[in-house]
Amino acid sequence: MGWVNAIIQGILTGGLYALFACGLSLMFGVMKVVNLAHGDLAILGGYIALGVIAITHVPVLWSFLIVVPIMAVLGYVMQRTMIQASLDRSVLTTLLVTFGLSVVIENGLLQFVNADSHSLGVGNSIITKSFSLGSQIQIAYLLVLIFAVAVVVLLGLQYFLSSSRYGRMIRAVADDREAAQLSGVDYRHVFGIAAAIAFGTVALAGIAYGMYSQFAPTTGTDTILLFAFAAVVIGGLGSLWGTLLGGVVLGVAQQIGAQINISYEVLAGYLVLLAVLVFRPQGLTARRAES
Amino acid sequence: MNSPRQGNGTPLLEVRDLTVHHGQLRALDRVSLHVFPGEVYAIIGANGAGKSTLLRTIAGLHQPTEGTILYDGTDMTKARPERRATAGIVMVPEGRRLFGSLTIEENLQVGATYARKGPWTIERVYELFGWMKERRAQRTAQLSGGEQQSVAIGRALVANPRVLLLDELSLGLAPIVVQRIYAMLPQILATGLTVLLVEQDVSQALRVATHLQCLLEGHTTLEGRPSDVTPAQVEAAYFGLAPEGGAGGVRGGGEPFPRGVRGDGSPPEEEQGGSGGDRPPGEESALWAGSTPSSRGS
Numbered sequence: 001m002g003w004v005n006a007i008i009q010g011i012l013t014g015g016l017y018a019l020f021a022c023g024l025s026l027m028f029g030v031m032k033v034v035n036l037a038h039g040d041l042a043i044l045g046g047y048i049a050l051g052v053i054a055i056t057h058v059p060v061l062w063s064f065l066i067v068v069p070i071m072a073v074l075g076y077v078m079q080r081t082m083i084q085a086s087l088d089r090s091v092l093t094t095l096l097v098t099f100g101l102s103v104v105i106e107n108g109l110l111q112f113v114n115a116d117s118h119s120l121g122v123g124n125s126i127i128t129k130s131f132s133l134g135s136q137i138q139i140a141y142l143l144v145l146i147f148a149v150a151v152v153v154l155l156g157l158q159y160f161l162s163s164s165r166y167g168r169m170i171r172a173v174a175d176d177r178e179a180a181q182l183s184g185v186d187y188r189h190v191f192g193i194a195a196a197i198a199f200g201t202v203a204l205a206g207i208a209y210g211m212y213s214q215f216a217p218t219t220g221t222d223t224i225l226l227f228a229f230a231a232v233v234i235g236g237l238g239s240l241w242g243t244l245l246g247g248v249v250l251g252v253a254q255q256i257g258a259q260i261n262i263s264y265e266v267l268a269g270y271l272v273l274l275a276v277l278v279f280r281p282q283g284l285t286a287r288r289a290e291s
Numbered sequence: 292m293n294s295p296r297q298g299n300g301t302p303l304l305e306v307r308d309l310t311v312h313h314g315q316l317r318a319l320d321r322v323s324l325h326v327f328p329g330e331v332y333a334i335i336g337a338n339g340a341g342k343s344t345l346l347r348t349i350a351g352l353h354q355p356t357e358g359t360i361l362y363d364g365t366d367m368t369k370a371r372p373e374r375r376a377t378a379g380i381v382m383v384p385e386g387r388r389l390f391g392s393l394t395i396e397e398n399l400q401v402g403a404t405y406a407r408k409g410p411w412t413i414e415r416v417y418e419l420f421g422w423m424k425e426r427r428a429q430r431t432a433q434l435s436g437g438e439q440q441s442v443a444i445g446r447a448l449v450a451n452p453r454v455l456l457l458d459e460l461s462l463g464l465a466p467i468v469v470q471r472i473y474a475m476l477p478q479i480l481a482t483g484l485t486v487l488l489v490e491q492d493v494s495q496a497l498r499v500a501t502h503l504q505c506l507l508e509g510h511t512t513l514e515g516r517p518s519d520v521t522p523a524q525v526e527a528a529y530f531g532l533a534p535e536g537g538a539g540g541v542r543g544g545g546e547p548f549p550r551g552v553r554g555d556g557s558p559p560e561e562e563q564g565g566s567g568g569d570r571p572p573g574e575e576s577a578l579w580a581g582s583t584p585s586s587r588g589s
Contacts (some may be wrong), residue, residue: 165400165404168393168397168400168401168404169401169404171390171392171393171397172390172393172397172398172401174392175390175391175392175393176388176389176390176391178352178372178384178388179384179388179389179390180390180401181351181352181371181372181373181376182350182352182372182373182376182381182382182384182388182447183373183376183381183401183402183404183405183446183447183450184373184376184377184381184404184405184406184450185373185401185404185405186371186373187373
């Protein structure tokens with residue numbers, strides 16, 4: 001029964017990891033930017049949520065309605081300024097710049113907030129409770145909610161990319177930026193839109209993480225960025241559903257590791273990552289378009 | 292065919308003394324051209340002559356070190372490619388450059404996103420290329436070269452350009468496919484477009500052009516109406532041999548011909564004769580296999 005429990009918990013946690021990862025995957029897929037500040041941005045989203053809740057007293061669950069737009073605007077502005085400027089130099093520069101951004105966010109938070117852990121408590125609500133399956137399996141409503149949010153976000157992104165005007169332009173720019181310019185498409189603006197979406201999803205991820213666990217200024221790089229990378233690499237770059245699969249595989253591996261010995265939890269996840277890198281470096285779902 | 296140059300107004304596209312560098316290499320050296328409305332302006336030249344660089348600079352993909360690009364009286368020299376495209380200068384790039392993970396229809400939709408007002412719609416492109424409509428849901432990565440070229444032309448047309456830039460349409464395509472694509476040109480021109488094209492395939496270019504300019508190592512070596520130039524002149528301009536004769540209205544390049552082609556500076560060999568312009572039609576040539584441009588109606 002313990003193993004079944006581990007797998008169920010792993011799958012549900014995978015939803016959270018997919019939420020971490022989809023923005024990272026989108027930014028790499030469209031503008032070839034490996035955003036090393038991704039995890040710190042999630043945590044920044046969590047802190048913004050804390051602030052928004054303290055000021056406006058909105059319920060924690062609905063704070064995303066304010067935080068996601070704030071982060072999306074931040075994403076657009078940062079893409080059009082700092083990230084675009086580094087892209088114009090070289091891909092390596094984007095690594096250095098996002099790494100610098102990561103350090104700045106982390107230390108800025110340490111400076112202006114503090115090093116304590118925070119969480120986004122939902123108070124006494126149904127989602128803090130859990131339900132039982134059989135006698136040994138306890139499933140938290142919160143994890144189910146987060147998994148559902150991840151699926152909805154991925155479905156929404158999929159629909160947006162395949163059916164909307166801007167989604168089509170994002171795919172076109174990812175295919176051939178210069179050819180898109182020749183069709184009158186300002187790829188910088190399209191990059192900005194993609195970054196806004198990525199930052200929006202990362203804000204959701206930060207809020208979800210704050211409700212699920214606790215975060216401190218260093219959590220972004222220590223946990224979220226690494227798990228997001230692992231999920232993206234396991235799932236396969238450039239595929240949204242691969243990202244969910246990668247998150248789920250990572251989550252299940254961690255829970256199975258924890259079932260063997262609680263100290264193996266994180267290690268087991270990275271062992272799967274290593275195995276994928278060795279045996280199937282393109283990820284579990286190969287890229288759809290090979291040309 | 293009446294040349295639009297007769298009684299022309301102002302040029303739609305004007306390039307003045309354009310110099311472009313690729314790093315240290317001077318790819319274009321003070322090249323000028325005037326394209327009038329309704330013309331099919333062909334730029335020919337060998338590999339590395341700077342033809343594609345010229346077209347890409349006009350489209351905004353390269354920044355010139357010197358010179359001006361005027362479009363409809365507006366200075367476009369510094370404008371971004373997307374700004375030029377929405378203003379009506381649209382290029383079909385060399386190598387097609389379709390969005391490979393998008394379907395045919397999506398490629399056309401992207402082309403139409405910021406379209407000017409005009410006669411071209413996706414539906415009209417489907418009429419022009421009969422096969423396209425029923426395969427519109429296919430990814431363009433799966434198409435043949437000729438089909439991809441057609442989609443690339445369609446993607447440019449739906450933007451309703453005033454000047455259509457065609458960069459090496461024939462590259463990598465079978466001759467029969469090239470002919471089929473060029474056969475579409477009259478239908479495209481009938482909607483009032485102006486075409487500036489670059490071609491390595493000289494006979495193809497001469498068949499469609501109303502005006503001709505030959506580049507050699509970044510310089511203009513010949514310019515004129517195709518009916519006014521002789522095969523020998525074109526050949527001389529193309530390969531960098533000293534110009535001979537010269538029909539009326541044709542301006543040979545003022546630039547000295549580059550070294551290396553005729554390094555000893557000796558006078559033209561006797562095969563050129565004293566009057567290259569009188570070269571008999573049908574004579575064997577590296578550029579025309581048998582056919583000559585003088586057989587074209589003018």
